[in-house]
């Protein structure tokens with residue numbers, strides 16, 4: 275086995291593009307950032323995706339309770355949105371207050387500026403101990419206003435290499451806090467039967 279740090283750097287090759295995940299419960303809207311999203315279907319008529327969300331994130335509870343979320347691919351000019359949604363929790367602030375958005379067909383917020391958005395209804399979940407993998411049935415898709423003008427999809431590697439220098443300390447501190455939380459809980463995986471599925 276390689277040293278843990280080297281293993282982690284290798285695993286970073288498996289991160290996804292940086293995505294914004296929005297949710298809404300009882301009128302409270304929220305958004306977070308993830309680089310743990312993946313296509314989960316090869317069938318064009320059954321579009322699905324999945325995303326890992328840590329249990330300490332406010333978004334986790336909103337998505338788990340409502341069974342719906344919107345996943346947005348971002349473009350390479352959206353560093354500020356990543357800072358706004360991915361560095362602090364929305365538990366006691368409205369992170370979407372100054373971010374133009376509208377309610378999607380499922381009621382969760384769709385951001386005007388993005389590369390593309392996928393509105394999802396949760397079809398199943400998998401517990402990892404520290405996070406939940408949400409499998410989403412895509413019920414609506416669209417391009418964002420910024421797609422044409424703003425270049426490529428924001429990848430995790432591009433974000434890490436190009437984020438403003440003054441954010442690095444904060445980013446690293448957030449990552450280390452998340453890693454400590456995850457380390458404590460990762461081995462306590464519980465079986466979860468998603469609502470509507472038969473065990």
Ligand SMILES: Cc1cc2nc3c(=O)[nH]c(=O)nc-3n(C[C@H](O)[C@H](O)[C@H](O)COP(=O)(O)O)c2cc1C
Pocket residue numbers: 292304305306307308309310311326327328329330331332333334356359360361362363364365405433
């Ligand atoms: C580049 C980047 C990638 C991230 N990836 C994930 C991820 O895959 N899963 C996750 O749960 N949180 C991830 N986060 C952290 C959350 O976005 C962050 O904890 C956020 O503040 C959660 O907000 P909330 O508590 O309002 O839901 C990431 C943050 C950044 C900046």
